Amino acid sequence: MALDNLVVTPPPHLRSKERIPLAMRDVLIALAPVTIAALVAFTYNALFNIALAVGSCLFFEWATRKVRKQKPTLTDGSALVTGLLLALLLPPRIQWMNIIIAAFIAIVIAKELMGGLGRNIFNPALFGFVFILIGSGFLASWTGHLGFLRGGFDGVTAATPLVYLKQGITSQGPSYLALLFGNYGGAISEVGAFWVLLGGAYLLYRKVIDWVIPATILLTVLVFGYILQADGLYQILAGGVMLGAFFMATDWTTSPMTVSGQIVYSLIIGVSIVLIRVYGGPAGAVAYSILIGNAFVLLLDKVFKPKRFGQAVAA
Amino acid sequence: MAEMKTFKGGIHPPYNKELASGKAIKRGPVPKEVAIPLQQHIGAPCEALVKAGDRVEVGQKIGETGAFVSAPVHASVSGTVKDVSKVTNFTGASVMSVIITADANQPEFVKKTDKDLDALTAEEIREIAKEAGLVGMGGAAFPTHVKLSPPKESPVDTVVINGCECEPFLTCDHRQMLERTNDMIAGAKLLQRAVGANRVIIGVEANKMDAVDALRSGIGSDKDVSVEVLEVKYPEGAEKMLIFALTGRRVPPGKLPSEVGCLVQNVGTAIALYEAAAWGKPLYERVLTVTGPGIREPGNLIAAIGTPISQLIDFCGGTVGNPAKLIIGGPMTGWAQSEESANVVKGTSGIVMLTSDVVEAAEESDCVRCGKCLDACPMFLSPNFIVQATRRGQWDEAEEWGALDCFECGCCTFECPALIPHVQYTRTAKAKIAALRKK
Numbered sequence: 001m002a003l004d005n006l007v008v009t010p011p012p013h014l015r016s017k018e019r020i021p022l023a024m025r026d027v028l029i030a031l032a033p034v035t036i037a038a039l040v041a042f043t044y045n046a047l048f049n050i051a052l053a054v055g056s057c058l059f060f061e062w063a064t065r066k067v068r069k070q071k072p073t074l075t076d077g078s079a080l081v082t083g084l085l086l087a088l089l090l091p092p093r094i095q096w097m098n099i100i101i102a103a104f105i106a107i108v109i110a111k112e113l114m115g116g117l118g119r120n121i122f123n124p125a126l127f128g129f130v131f132i133l134i135g136s137g138f139l140a141s142w143t144g145h146l147g148f149l150r151g152g153f154d155g156v157t158a159a160t161p162l163v164y165l166k167q168g169i170t171s172q173g174p175s176y177l178a179l180l181f182g183n184y185g186g187a188i189s190e191v192g193a194f195w196v197l198l199g200g201a202y203l204l205y206r207k208v209i210d211w212v213i214p215a216t217i218l219l220t221v222l223v224f225g226y227i228l229q230a231d232g233l234y235q236i237l238a239g240g241v242m243l244g245a246f247f248m249a250t251d252w253t254t255s256p257m258t259v260s261g262q263i264v265y266s267l268i269i270g271v272s273i274v275l276i277r278v279y280g281g282p283a284g285a286v287a288y289s290i291l292i293g294n295a296f297v298l299l300l301d302k303v304f305k306p307k308r309f310g311q312a313v314a315a
Numbered sequence: 316m317a318e319m320k321t322f323k324g325g326i327h328p329p330y331n332k333e334l335a336s337g338k339a340i341k342r343g344p345v346p347k348e349v350a351i352p353l354q355q356h357i358g359a360p361c362e363a364l365v366k367a368g369d370r371v372e373v374g375q376k377i378g379e380t381g382a383f384v385s386a387p388v389h390a391s392v393s394g395t396v397k398d399v400s401k402v403t404n405f406t407g408a409s410v411m412s413v414i415i416t417a418d419a420n421q422p423e424f425v426k427k428t429d430k431d432l433d434a435l436t437a438e439e440i441r442e443i444a445k446e447a448g449l450v451g452m453g454g455a456a457f458p459t460h461v462k463l464s465p466p467k468e469s470p471v472d473t474v475v476i477n478g479c480e481c482e483p484f485l486t487c488d489h490r491q492m493l494e495r496t497n498d499m500i501a502g503a504k505l506l507q508r509a510v511g512a513n514r515v516i517i518g519v520e521a522n523k524m525d526a527v528d529a530l531r532s533g534i535g536s537d538k539d540v541s542v543e544v545l546e547v548k549y550p551e552g553a554e555k556m557l558i559f560a561l562t563g564r565r566v567p568p569g570k571l572p573s574e575v576g577c578l579v580q581n582v583g584t585a586i587a588l589y590e591a592a593a594w595g596k597p598l599y600e601r602v603l604t605v606t607g608p609g610i611r612e613p614g615n616l617i618a619a620i621g622t623p624i625s626q627l628i629d630f631c632g633g634t635v636g637n638p639a640k641l642i643i644g645g646p647m648t649g650w651a652q653s654e655e656s657a658n659v660v661k662g663t664s665g666i667v668m669l670t671s672d673v674v675e676a677a678e679e680s681d682c683v684r685c686g687k688c689l690d691a692c693p694m695f696l697s698p699n700f701i702v703q704a705t706r707r708g709q710w711d712e713a714e715e716w717g718a719l720d721c722f723e724c725g726c727c728t729f730e731c732p733a734l735i736p737h738v739q740y741t742r743t744a745k746a747k748i749a750a751l752r753k754k
Contacts, residue, residue, distance in 0.1 A: 012725030
């Protein structure tokens with residue numbers, strides 16, 4: 001009996017079922033609750049933004065790799081995730097050109113020119129978002145359009161909860177409960193922190209992410225918020241802290257690899273969020289902070305090497 | 316229930332033990348021809364003691380060397396030496412081997428000694444192990460008498476018997492613990508005496524509770540010997556992990572278990588030592604598992620050393636389904652074969668045939684820094700950084716990330732969502748670092 005076509009590779013000969021596209025699929029599933037809530041609240045505005053952001057990201061990745069004669073990587077699902085995250089960071093009414101620019105910066109500059117998925121230093125979606133946040137005028141007009149689904153309070157437009165935070169008058173803004181489930185002004189993902197938490201729980205359950213980073217960030221913002229007398233609980237429920245803590249700061253590529261590194265990284269992000277919110281502008285604190293955290297990752301990986309098994313404590 | 320003893324890190328691969336764990340050990344086929352490599356162990360190769368045309372009897376010593384780190388080899392059949400020449404072994408290396416044409420009728424084994432085991436001295440036990448050609452039968456095949464001669468400055472107080480069998484699919488150690496319980500315990504006691512240890516701990520994973528029960532009743536009132544149930548996790552049976560799980564002691568990087576007063580021996584080795592001491596039987600056959608979804612009737616066989624694996628596969632009903640990968644050893648650390656021509660050696664614990672639905676063409680993509688390899692590594696290394704350094708040819712950096720501490724369990728590669736073959740890269744780095752050190 002002869003056997004043909006036996007596969008010969010080095011061990012191990014068994015592999016887990018985990019693959020990059022499967023992890024990306026899990027992220028998309030985890031983003032479903034907040035995305036659906038956003039679509040319900042902002043209907044065609046949200047739909048248009050999501051479609052344009054996702055479409056642009058897919059196109060730019062395909063085009064960049066085509067021009068640079070690299071093998072296509074659309075099937076890894078990362079451009080899809082970047083597009084959706086980008087759309088979720090944006091307000092419902094935004095000049096469409098901004099979305100295309102942000103997608104270009106995210107995919108072409110922050111990801112592909114850095115060497116592609118796995119080699120980028122900064123979270124692409126956040127990088128693209130911050131670029132237009134600084135570079136275009138939409139921040140000035142960010143007044144917090146409300147969707148059709150009325151949440152904690154009334155009005156067609158209103159100040160975002162972050163403005164109330166900034167002014168130290170959170171008692172006049174949406175309640176904690178409204179922040180969890182309601183629709184208040186801000187990015188289209190800010191339609192209830194609960195939906196983001198739900199997705200975060202799914203990612204934890206699927207072991208796509210670990211609890212260290214989100215828990216440390218949330219705890220830091222909570223405690224540091226109260227230390228600066230800036231309503232810590234309000235801080236973690238309002239704005240993009242939940243989305244940032246569970247979906248962006250946990251990005252595999254742009255976060256540290258060891259637990260000690262992850263804790264320091266999360267502390268940097270958490271402290272920075274509160275500082276920017278208290279002493280800086282009312283929008284973009286989470287995005288800036290995570291990008292600042294990203295910048296420390298390579299250093300943290302070097303500093304916090306795991307101590308090898310059996311290595312003497314005082315070596 | 317209290318948490319079971321274990322180590323940190325590791326993985327939970329699909330075990331697939333049920334294919335063969337219920338199959339009693341049976342004697343395998345009488346080979347028509349055997350090719351017995353003169354080197355089946357770590358250390359110096361043997362010189363052939365026979366030449367073409369010689370008549371040999373089963374158990375006769377046919378290869379030996381004066382070197383300390385080595386183990387003699389014995390004829391596994393009675394027959395006529397056909398040739399002494401190079402034969403490709405399971406790793407693809409070409410090794411001088413004694414090829415014997417077996418007689419059609421092989422003699423029944425008869426006990427050759429009637430020693431009082433309790434009267435044997437440490438020195439006598441070491442000598443018995445050496446003469447019988449004993450090596451570690453878990454796969455690494457390190458000469459047993461060398462392990463039984465620990466350096467004076469680090470006395471051994473604990474003998475650990477490795478009954479984990481953490482490699483998926485393999486069940487031969489499980490079956491031996493069940494069917495050869497008392498012989499194994501007797502072998503363990505000999506090991507204890509050989510190194511002057513005050514206790515023997517048998518570590519068994521919790522998926523073999525029947526073996527745990529059998530061993531506990533076999534031990535009876537002997538206070539020196541105990542059985543510990545360990546969490547089912549790969550690589551629980553790796554020497555350093557097992558010692559840590561059972562004793563809390565950590566073997567330092569680059570050191571041997573004797574550094575922390577331990578001696579680890581495999582189930583099969585303990586039984587082989589008993590057979591050598593009580594029966595005068597050298598190591599010329601072993602129990603191994605022939606299994607996998609591609610084997611029609613998986614089982615646990617006693618196979619003569621040198622038997623072609625094709626004959627063992629045929630004995631187990633041949634292949635079934637779409638055989639796609641043939642592995643000698645376990646699926647985590649074993650060697651993939653391009654054909655069925657290799658022969659059984661002392662370290663062959665299993666023959667595993669995987670089918671095309673399990674074997675997928677793995678296309679490697681870039682590391683996405685998910686960190687799963689770090690979490691899985693039982694040695695707390697940074698496999699992804701070793702890979703990066705190896706790709707760039709930065710050998711000092713590969714060493715800094717722990718390349719030399721890697722014992723190639725494969726956990727990192729198992730977990731990697733980007734399908735990066737860390738083990739392969741790390742092997743390259745280790746070989747390169749070793750070569751640079753020699754200069």
